[in-house]
Structure formats: structure tokens, C-alpha cells
Amino acid sequence: MAAPRTPRIPKPRTPKPRVPKTAQTMAAGQREISISEFFTKNRHLLGFDSPAKALLTAIKEAVDNSLDACEEAGIPPRLFVEIRPDRPAKLGLELTSVEEPESDRNGGKAKAGGRSGNGTSRDERYRIIVEDNGPGIVPAQIPRIFGKLLYGSKFHSHKQSRGQQGIGISAAGMYGQLTTGEPVTIYSRIAPDQPAHRVRLVLDMKKNEPNIISDEQTIWEKDHGTRIEITLTGSYKRGQHSVDTYLQQTAIANPHLHLTYKDPKGDIFEYPNATAEMPVEAREIQPHPYGVELGVLAQMLADTKCRNLSAFLKEEFCRVGPKTAEQILETAGVPERKNPRKLVQDDIQKLLDAIEVTKIPAPPTDCLSPIGEQLVMAGLKTGVEADFYTSVTRPAAVYRGNPFQIEVGLAYGGQLPGDELARVMRFANRVPLLYQASACAIHKAILGSNWRSYGLQQSKGALPSGPLVILVHMASVWVPFTSESKEAVAHYPEIVKEIKLALQEAGRQLQRHINRRLREKDAFKKQSYIQKYIPHIGDALQEILLLSDPEREEVITVLTDTLERSRKL
């Protein structure tokens, strides 16, 4: 966030004599750094570096969690998202009456907050609300899920999901607390016969532990679901990087989602679900033996419950049956019955070598849930006005043992501006990526493709220009983001390669379309040309051959037909 002023500073005067440090004095300075201290100072790593981005990130994290929860529970998601200016004036617009008293508190302090000196006085205080109809959260889990960084269920599981790090939503709360001092409020109910819980908490930044302010049963109209409210300093903007764009694109990539959005002005937008059918559920898989590293394998061997190696291989990895296990152990020359905990490093190395030379089937792909070519196309059509659409879903591939799948959609022509750079829509596990485009493997792959060969213009080291929208989706059990804020995909060669292949497939289809258009233009020119001159030829012939007018007309029709026919061939 910007400092209230960034004053110019005079150059330093003559430096005072230096006091050299010694190993001892340095040792005194050594300290442990808590993960929450770290992320407070490196807040931009989590996507909270500007007030506008902070507002988006907080909503994004909450929405991602809601969608994941609904899908895991097999519930067609209905989400409500609200951005409420945190001012007394707006107090009338309460959605539910449950937290009226609290809002009064905010209301009371809002004015102070409005002109608060926390480095963001130019920005507003907003209360963001995200409510879902998901399975809810067991009361005992609420505090740590929302009040502790690096706590969650997705990090250790091998399946496609939006969240993966167990940082996002707690970080959003931490940011709100940092900028407004307000605690996070969570409502949750897991079943009609269970009471709803209302928890208010802050995060202890020194210990990275939740600090519960209040935890009470409350009345809630929902049978089951979760609602989170965070008050934060943010700035609401429209345009490419806005919450509005994020929600539109979320609707494009999640046709099964029904979304209601209330913006700061109080205007309400409905995004009804395009399909009643839930996406194919991504299933959890065990890690694949390929790509597992020495250190990781050693850890797995130490942690396993299995009593012998062959059991270990079959249980802890996917695609390893009795035969494969036997083969691996034979190649490694390690006894089947051996206790995994008893392996020395040389044996582990041998095991790895054996795995590498053993033929093991590729990992299953039902851990992935791509959008699908039809729905990508459909999504583009709802979101973009063009006169040509195409989409490609690649078969799944693997990087570092993680299955992933690339999808590409192109929209061309129509209302799109012809003289600007192509517009790019990036998605990872159905989540729109709005920031850090240039850091993203998707961006790199687009720059690295030769769009000239598809009939577009492209200048050195730049995006193609023309009336074009490029949509790219990466689905994976583990998307390697370039930072915790999950805004850009890291440049793993296998991933860049797959994206390029998908772009090429789609690009060739676009090229066919563009060529067809050129041919048509060409033909049309010929035609009008013909229509223009034939009459004169007719007149000429009439003069030379002294034809009657009907004869001339006949000649003209004959000529026209012939030429028309010749053109058609």
C-alpha cells in the first residue's frame, strides 16, 4: 500500500565512522521469523500489494473455497457475493439481521477508518461478504481454517482443486485485520438439525494461531453453508483487473455455478448457471512413482504405515500393482519383506534407479476435471462477441509426476478491435488469473508461438495483434504458481510445450477461417469486376457483329454464366 506521501529526500551527509560487527554481535541479531510475520511484510506475495488488488484477492480466495467445498460435497453451488462500503450511511442495506450489532460497531468507527492514517487514506473501507450453500464447516475446524496460515485439506491431496496451499483465506482475514483492525466473521451450518455457528476471530501474527473473540450459536435461514465477512481497506475499480471481470470470467469457467453479485453501489447482478450438471468430480490419486525425488521418497519411507516394501510401493503410489512392485524391488535388489523404515540411503537410491528403468503406466486422469471443448466454446460465446470461435482440449500430460491438461479457446473478428493486441484470458483449475500476465507460462507460450503463420500480425517479443481473444485453461492436481497469490503459472518446460501445442491446433483452425475469408473477399472482387465490364463487352460485340438488342442481352447472360461457372471451379 502506498505511503501517505513519498517525500524527496536530501542526499545523506558525510557518513559517521563505521562500527564493524563481529560474529558475536551478528549472532545476537539472529532470530526466528514466524510465517505470519513473513507474509505481513511480504504481503504482495499473497496478492495484497495494492488496495484494488487486495479487494479482488480477498473475494477470490473466499469464492475459490466455496466452489471447492460445494463440488467436493456434490452440491450445485449457489454463491452470494457482496462488496459493501463500510459506512454508517449504508447501514440500512443489511442483508441479514444477524450481525446488525456488529455493523453498528463498524458504522461507528467507519468515519475514523475513512480518514485513517494507515497508509491508505485515499482508499475506502469495504465489508466483503461471500456466502455459499456448501456443506459448512465443523465448528472445531473454523478457527484454524480462517485464522492460521498454512492450514488446510488440499495441500497433501493429489487432485484438482482451486485452493491448494491453506494460506489464502486466512491471509485475506489477516489483511483486513492489518488495515482496519476488524476481526473476521464466519457463519457456518453443517445440517438443518445442527445449530448455525457465528465465530469472530483475529490472527495472532507472532504465533500464527487463531485468536477467538466470540463463538456462539445463532439463527440462520440457511440449512447448510458458510458465510464469511471481512472488513478491509480496498479500492473498488472497474475494468480488466476488477472484481466484476473476475466474477464474469468465473461464470465462464464454471457453467454449473449460480452467482449473485451485489456491487458497492448496491446494484445486483445475476449469473444463472448455464448447466444443471456438475463437472466430473476430480478424484484423489496417490503420487506417481516417476518424478518422485530421493528426499521425498526417503520421507515417505519414514512415514509409511506399511510393514514391507512391496506393500509400501502398492499402497503409497498409483499405478503400482503386485507385478510392478515385484519388478522394481527385483531390479533394485532390495528384499520385498524389508521394513521401509530400515532402508539406508544407498537402498533408497537403488529403489529410485529401479523405478526409473521400470515401465509404469501413466497416472490416471480422473484426478483432473477439464472444462471441455463445448463448454469452453459456449463460455467464450457468452462472454465475447466475435464471428469465429474454436476450442481445443489436449490429452493429459505430466510434469514432475503431476498430471495436467491444457485447454485453449479462440474468438476472432466481429466486434473485437482490430488494431489492438490480442486479449488473453488465463485460467488455472477454473480460476481466472487477472494479474502478472507477463510472468505467466501461458503468456510466454503465446509470445513464443508464431501467429504470423496463422494470418495475424505480431511484432518481435509482443502479443499478436488483431481482433482476437485467446482463452487458456490449465487443469492440474498441482498448479505451480509463481507466487502464493496464484496469479501466474511457473515456466515448467512441459507445461509451456503443451500450451504451445494447444495454441497451434487452435491457430490452424483460425488460419483456415482467415484464409476462407480472404478467398471470399477475392471472389467477391472478381464478381463485381465481371458485373462491371460484361455489359460493355456486350455493347462492343453488338456494334462489331451488328447484333439486335435481344441478341446482345443473350450474349451478356451467356458470358456472365460462363465466367460465374469458371470462377466457381
Added chain:
Amino acid sequence: MAAPRTPRIPKPRTPKPRVPKTAQTMAAGQREISISEFFTKNRHLLGFDSPAKALLTAIKEAVDNSLDACEEAGIPPRLFVEIRPDRPAKLGLELTSVEEPESDRNGGKAKAGGRSGNGTSRDERYRIIVEDNGPGIVPAQIPRIFGKLLYGSKFHSHKQSRGQQGIGISAAGMYGQLTTGEPVTIYSRIAPDQPAHRVRLVLDMKKNEPNIISDEQTIWEKDHGTRIEITLTGSYKRGQHSVDTYLQQTAIANPHLHLTYKDPKGDIFEYPNATAEMPVEAREIQPHPYGVELGVLAQMLADTKCRNLSAFLKEEFCRVGPKTAEQILETAGVPERKNPRKLVQDDIQKLLDAIEVTKIPAPPTDCLSPIGEQLVMAGLKTGVEADFYTSVTRPAAVYRGNPFQIEVGLAYGGQLPGDELARVMRFANRVPLLYQASACAIHKAILGSNWRSYGLQQSKGALPSGPLVILVHMASVWVPFTSESKEAVAHYPEIVKEIKLALQEAGRQLQRHINRRLREKDAFKKQSYIQKYIPHIGDALQEILLLSDPEREEVITVLTDTLERSRKL
């Protein structure tokens, strides 16, 4: 790291019936994630996503630490860096005999490592060695400094330094351990009258704690210093992103450094120090009141040892004297004598508001240590062959309360390729940034500047093209990197703005140079033109006016003079 193969995968068969999860089943999956587990899986965040990059990052982290330590201790740094292929064949080339036995161990296992199945069989095992003449490390501190993530002395201090997070070097060791299973070896000695210590350790990835394998006193020829050895799977490449480039650029940005580098072939490169004088030492400062946030202030109030508010303000912040403190507290309407721990949130908010409206001098800048215009220029001249050089050091500015300073150097023409995009050299606190250029605020600022107006070519959304090298250095007490790997600077508006201003200053000087060149070309053309035609005019006049040869010659000289003179005006 790449999986050994990335097989194509058949589309999944008909999905099995879904087993919806409930809040309870989900709760069972919730787990805490240790910071070391997190970074193991997100290794690319630390710069270990490819073998080539891993090799560079490991060396970078070690060199950064050595330089910081030497400067803090006021010792002109002499560094030795070696990349040794970890193969028995190389055993002869030991530098010191100290770790002979250990090398035998590696030697013994190297072959296995060479064809190891840890997903990097295409890559080599290397042993990297970085040795300095710094103050050394107190034995008790060695384990946690090298064997625990998020442990260090720089995170909490407000002064310019290369390291800041307490992650880098432990992460390098962790990566080595992950890919080769080898422990990290550290030698350290703090004084001639103290014994040297040799410690071998691994990192417990579940607990994020060091696991000491051996810690013994040993013989070492150095009086004081530190030496670290890490065995890792890497890939040694030349070119833009190579270790060689990194070391060259490090020499450019650190003219006081004497560096000896032994590459994997055993070739030795010397980079003697260009100056005997140490850079002005960056001094530690307290945070500046501007830009401090509610949450942070609350934490400071809770932690302070001061008994009353006015003392708190004077002690914990820079640039706050008795007068300013009094003024702030008066504006806030909070009693001077009040105990900081007793403040309620409303008071804290009032305090912030008061700070914002109180005029407080800008932070001191002796916490910064820029390279300086002369040395930037000198560095460019040693590194780049061009025929025009210029450099600019901006006055210091502030973002989020952190002082920072931008320096820019340009080299143009000469041997540089005229038809390619400009080459960019990025530095943060004297450390070369080789990766993620496009994610960097420096890159953004360069793209955002209008180079056409300086007489260069630049196509939409691309770097300028021409025989140009652009050097940008950011010096700050806290560089906001876009990831823990510290490869790119985050897009804080104040930072981008300052870089642009520096580029403009330098750009205008470049423009003057280019224009002068054009004028000279032009003049030269005129001159040759004159020389070409005057003789003919002479002949013509001779014919018309029947002049004698001497007369003709005279006319010619006169004409030449006149025109020469007129051209000069």
C-alpha cells in the same frame, strides 16, 4: 524438475459414481502444513524449478550471504566459488584436504547419483563451494542459519542488505538434500585464536529444524571466514541465465569484491576488485511513522519496552523527536504518560490519524548504499563494449515507509547488435536478477517509457530495439520481490515511477548523443558533396571566363572556403 518421461495419457473411462463428502469427512482431511513441506512442493518459489536455475540460485544465496557478512564486518570481501562435478574422476582436484574423506563418500556414490532416478537423470551431480574471508559464524548459530527456513538477522532490521528473508541458504541445502540426499557441510572460524568448526547437517522437512549429523573442530588455513559445500543435482549452462553471467554482473555491481571462480571444467577466472574502498555502510534505522499500518502499530504497542506513549514514539520510530511526539499525541488526544499496552483500538486509530496529519521529516537515507553514478558507468564500461555511456542516480524516495533509491546506466552503439531488442541488466541491492524479467517492475518501467522520443525503435508492448544495454539498480531497506526466489521486483507504483524518471533522465542524454551523431553524419554528407562538385564548377568557370589554371585553382579554394565557412555557421 522434469519427470523422466511425460507420457501421453488416454482420456479417462466412464467416471465411477461420485461419493459426496460431508463437513465431517472434510474436517478429517484438514492438516497443518509445515513451512518446509510447503517450500518443498513449491520449490520454484525459491528459484529451484529447473536444474540450471537451481545451480545458480544455490550459488547466489551463498554469495549474497558472504558479501553481506563481509560488509557488516567491514572486511573487504575475497570470495572463492567453485562448481565441482561430483564424480570420482574429479577427486584429484580437491582444493583443500579438509573434506577429503567426505569427497570419497560422494565419489563412491556419485555414479549411482549420476544415473539416479530422481527425475533429473539427464542432469549432473555438482558439489558447489562458496568460501569467504568474512567474520565467520558463532558455532551455536550454524545449525539454524543453514538448517532452518525463516531464520536470520536481516528480516527484522531496517537497512539495505542482499539477504532479507532468512530462507535462501537453508533452501539451497534443502534442495541438495532433496535431490542427492547429501547433507550440507559448513566450515566456520571466527578468529585466529578460535578453532575452526566443521558441521554437517540436514533439514528435518516435517519440523523445519536442523538435524546435526556431525559437529567437530578441525584444521583450516583461514584466520576467519565461512565455507559452505552443497551437493545437488543441477545443470551447468553458459549464456544469459548462467552462473558465469551472474558472477560477472556481481563483479560489476560490487567493485570492492575480489572474486575467484573455478568452473566445472576446472578453468579459473579472477575478478580482481576495481576499488580498495568499501561501499558506504548502510546503517540500520527504525521504521518511519508514515506508512505504518493499524495492525503493525498495534503489534508494536504490544511489544514495546517503553513505559509511556511519548517514549514509545521517540524510541520505536525514526525522525520522531520530543516536539513531534508531543504534537502527535496532542492531535490524537491521547495522554503522553499513557502505557502503550493499555491503548484500545480507537486510540490506536486516533494515533494513526494524528501521525498522518503531522509533518514528519522524511526517513534518513544512510540506510541505503547505492553504487553511485561513477561506479555504475565504470561497471558498464568494463562489461559492455559501446561508444556512448551514461548513468543516473536518483535521490532517495519512499514506498510504504521504506526508503529506496534507483540508479540507471545506459550503453549505446559500438559493438552492440543494432537489430535486436535492448539488453536489460537488473540489480536489487547490488544483486543481479537473471530470471523472471517480464514479471519485474524494472521491465514494466522500461516497456512503459517512450523510447521512440529518444531516437530508438520500439514496437507496441515490446522492449526498445537498437544497440542498447539498459542497467537498472534498486537499493532499498526492503526490496518487495514477487517471490521468495528474489528474481523480480513487485509493481509498487512509487517504484515504477522512480525507475521511469531515472530512465527519462538517462534517455534524454542518450537522445542528445544520437542527435549529435545524426548531425555529424549530415554534415559529413554535405562536405563530401561540396568536395565532389566544386572542381567541376571550377572547370566550368574556367571555360566561361577563360581563366588560367592557377586562377581556376584559386576560385576553387575560395569557393571551398566560403562554403566550408557557411556550413560551419
